[in-house]
Amino acid sequence: MSVVTPRQRVLEEHRQPHQIPDEEKHSTNRKERVIEFIIKLCGVSAIFIIALIFLFLLREGLPALTQVAISDFADARWYPIEGKYGFTPLLFGTLLVTAGAVIIAVPLGLVTAIYLGEIAPTWLRDILKPLIEILAGIPSIVLGFLGWLVLAPLIQKAGAPTGLTALTGSLILGYMALPTIISIAEDALYAVPKEYRDGALAIGATRWQTIWRVVMPAAKTGTVTAIMLGIGRAIGETMAVMMVTGNAANINNFQANIFLQPVRTMTATIAAEMGEVAQGSTHYSVLFAIGIVLFLITFAVNSIAARIVGKQSRSRGSSL
Amino acid sequence: MEPKIVIDSLSYTFADGTRALREINLQIRPNQVFVLFGPARSGKTTLLRLLNRLSDLTEGSQISGTITFNGRNIFAEGTDVITLRRKISMVFAVPTPLPGTIRDNMTYSLRMAGIRDRSVLDDRTVTALQQAALWDEVKDRLDDSAFALSGGQKQRLCLARSLAMQPEVILLDNPTSGLDPLSTAMVEESLVILKQKYTVIIVPHSVQQAARIADSAAFMLNGELVEIGDKDLFINPADQRTEDYVTGRFG
Numbered sequence: 001m002s003v004v005t006p007r008q009r010v011l012e013e014h015r016q017p018h019q020i021p022d023e024e025k026h027s028t029n030r031k032e033r034v035i036e037f038i039i040k041l042c043g044v045s046a047i048f049i050i051a052l053i054f055l056f057l058l059r060e061g062l063p064a065l066t067q068v069a070i071s072d073f074a075d076a077r078w079y080p081i082e083g084k085y086g087f088t089p090l091l092f093g094t095l096l097v098t099a100g101a102v103i104i105a106v107p108l109g110l111v112t113a114i115y116l117g118e119i120a121p122t123w124l125r126d127i128l129k130p131l132i133e134i135l136a137g138i139p140s141i142v143l144g145f146l147g148w149l150v151l152a153p154l155i156q157k158a159g160a161p162t163g164l165t166a167l168t169g170s171l172i173l174g175y176m177a178l179p180t181i182i183s184i185a186e187d188a189l190y191a192v193p194k195e196y197r198d199g200a201l202a203i204g205a206t207r208w209q210t211i212w213r214v215v216m217p218a219a220k221t222g223t224v225t226a227i228m229l230g231i232g233r234a235i236g237e238t239m240a241v242m243m244v245t246g247n248a249a250n251i252n253n254f255q256a257n258i259f260l261q262p263v264r265t266m267t268a269t270i271a272a273e274m275g276e277v278a279q280g281s282t283h284y285s286v287l288f289a290i291g292i293v294l295f296l297i298t299f300a301v302n303s304i305a306a307r308i309v310g311k312q313s314r315s316r317g318s319s320l
Numbered sequence: 321m322e323p324k325i326v327i328d329s330l331s332y333t334f335a336d337g338t339r340a341l342r343e344i345n346l347q348i349r350p351n352q353v354f355v356l357f358g359p360a361r362s363g364k365t366t367l368l369r370l371l372n373r374l375s376d377l378t379e380g381s382q383i384s385g386t387i388t389f390n391g392r393n394i395f396a397e398g399t400d401v402i403t404l405r406r407k408i409s410m411v412f413a414v415p416t417p418l419p420g421t422i423r424d425n426m427t428y429s430l431r432m433a434g435i436r437d438r439s440v441l442d443d444r445t446v447t448a449l450q451q452a453a454l455w456d457e458v459k460d461r462l463d464d465s466a467f468a469l470s471g472g473q474k475q476r477l478c479l480a481r482s483l484a485m486q487p488e489v490i491l492l493d494n495p496t497s498g499l500d501p502l503s504t505a506m507v508e509e510s511l512v513i514l515k516q517k518y519t520v521i522i523v524p525h526s527v528q529q530a531a532r533i534a535d536s537a538a539f540m541l542n543g544e545l546v547e548i549g550d551k552d553l554f555i556n557p558a559d560q561r562t563e564d565y566v567t568g569r570f571g
Contacts, residue, residue, distance in 0.1 A: 122379060199416040202374060202491075203429035203482055204406030213428065217419045 057295060061288030068286060078249035078264075080273065080283045089249040090290065093166070093263035094297075097241060100170025100259060101177055101234040106227055108174075109181030113226070116182065117189035118211050129186065136179035144243035147172040152244060160260040164246035167259040172240050177230035184229060188222020189215060221309045228305035232298060235267075242268035266290045323347040324489060324519045325371065326388040332366060332543075335380030340366040341543045344385070349536070350488075353511055353520045357530040358540035359571040364523045367540070368491045371521065372408040373401050390488075406433060409482040410491040414498070415474035417466035422458055425466045425477055429485045444484045452480035453510045472503025479507070483514075490514065492522040496529065508533055527566055530554065539565065 068085050075086030112132075116125050151171055152163030160167075192215050200210040216223070246262025249269070270287050277284040325348040332341040341363045348354050356364045369375045371387060373394060386393045394404055406429070417425055426445040435441060445462070449455040454476040458469070466477060475495055482490055496504040504525070511533055514520055524530040530537060531554040539546045539553065539562045547559045557563040565571045 193416070195412060195414055195416040196418060197377070198374060198410075198412060199418060199478070200428070201377070202372065202405060202410035202412070203432075203485055204402055204409065205429070205432045206402050209432045213432070214418050 054295065057288055057292050061285055061290075061292045064282065064285035064289040067282045078269070080277075080286070083282075085282075085286045086249075087290070087293075090264060090266045090269050091293070093245065093249070094235065094265040094267070094294075096166045096258065096263055097169040097173060097245060097265055098231065098234045100166060101173035102227075102231055104170060104174030105177040105181055105230055105234070109178050109226070109230065110185055110223065112178075112182045113185035113189060113223075114211060114216075117186045118207075118215065129183070132179050132182050136183065140176060140237055140240040141243075143172050143176055144240035147240060147244035155260075162246060162262060164244055164262055165260050166245060166263045169241045169245035169263070169265070170259065172244055173234040173237055176237060176240065177233050180233055181226045181230040184226035185219075185223045188219040188226065191222065192218045224305055224308050228301055231301055235294070235297060235301070238265075238267040238271045241265050242271060247272065266294055321349050324350040324390070325521075326386075327367075328386045328388070330367075330370070330385035330387060331383070332363075332370060332375070333382040334378065339543055341370075344545050346538060346545060346548065348519065348521060350519045351515055351517075352535035353515050353522060353533050355530045355534040355537040356521065356523050356540060357527060357537060358546075359565065361542075362540040363543040364540055365493050366543075368410065368493050368521065368523060371489070371491055372405045372410055373399075374405075374410065376401065406485050407487050408489040408491060409485055409487040410493065411475070411478045411482055411495050413494040415471060415478050417469070417474050417477055420466060421463045422466050422469070422477065423462040425481050426462075426484050429481065433485070444486070448480040448483040451483050451510065451513060452476045453506050454480055470503075472499045472506070475499060475503070476507065476510075479510070483518075487518065489519045489521065492520065494523050494525055496525045504529075527554070527568070527571075531566075541565070 064085075072085055073087040075084060076088055077084045077086040078089055079086075116128055116132075120128065147168055148164075151168050154163070155165060155168055156163035196214050196218055197210055200214040201207075205214070242265075245265065245268065247264045247268055248262040249264040250262070270290055273283070274287055277287065325346075327344050327346040327348075330341055330344040331339065333339050344363075344367065356367060358364055366375070369378075370383070371389075371394075375381065375383070383395060386395060388394070389404070389408065392399070409429075418428055420428075423445060426448060427441045430441055430444060446455065449458065454473060457473060458464075458477075466474070469477060475498070479490075479492075479495065496507050499507065508529070511520055511522070515535070522533070524533065531551070534551055534554070536548070536550050537553045538548045539557075539559070541561055547553065547557060547562045549558070553562065554566055557566055563569075
């Protein structure tokens, strides 16, 4: 073993790490540590701020639970002046309007994204994509006007008792969620490697089969994110919905078509009443309790999305 | 023997004006390994992609001349591109398993062609995996993700996936580019078996590989077809440029 071949010697020499002068080593290390610390600080502060917001909500909202009996929350009437904090009509209103918006926006948004990403010629995509992204920037209050002045009269003309209904809210919210869904879903489709399409087409898939069985599954993570962000926007939206849904916290007299009745959402309730309550009163903390519920709903939506996305990436194995 | 594919004064220009192919004339007989070799950017892949009209996906390009497959011009109006691609299928340099299990990958093309019968699907899966020399390695894990396979296995899966369609012609675009010598040898060996049933057109990884596997070969340079011949092409090339490339003086 004492004989060292030239080749071994060369290998041995290369194994020695290059010596870095001590001073230089120190300064790069310090720089690295400072940068690392700043990045860590940013990450941690994001978590910290969210935690603080939640704590604040809890502090202001929890007293409601001691002042109002749980059974009272289940009541069907929301008359804060008479001390009736029936929460169900508000939850019902939010869920109804959001569900309607999702039913309208998700299929339409995905199909539009597929058209833009997979079917439209490049020049058309280059025109449409920025236009759609501009739509996302229209202030919600402007869409509220549109719903109030154009959509509501149309719906009333179509036979509803009033134009300010859950359907009106769903249409406006769906329209607001569309640009988000289209833009992000299209990005996801665009990011699918060209090789997937080639691979599918090369074994005799039609264009539609390629899109449906190969491109869409490959882009699942991004499309789920797109849908969730769209839903998030719909749940959290306040002003436009307040303007067009009629704001009647009422689920006692159902219409034949539940979408054609006025409703009131949780967000609209907070926005409308927060300015008039006495700080620290029962009404005040009940409004914060509604905020907690909204927070939890958003949290649930995000967790479900994370689960779907997580399953997808695990099933794909380690190479992607 | 009737040629399987006849290429007649084929020229191809990309949208930006680059002429990728100039006046290619070529006849490919059935049941052989036909090698298209030459340096990078000589038009080999472009020619392969034209053969099953994957070139349709490139916007704004211009084609002149004809490619005749089984006696019919594939550029003729009314050609069913999907059927064409089921008969002339392609395997790429980068293995591209589709999202899903190994079994999913094997049956994608069949299910897309409307075959639902479970026994047919299983049958074709087994046969094709055996032909691609992959069966022994995956027979116990058909329902695992295709992405969990090694690079060499993925490439053989892509080959098997094409074979499951029972095509007539298989186009292989540098199928061993990312593979280790052992996997390369396995792919090369499977070609010998495959040519009994199929016509194999392959862009090889190297001149050495070309010489090992070719029944016929064509040397391409800058979009032109320099020389066509059999195995002899690698020993006694007629054209000086071919000789320079084969002996390693450039490329």
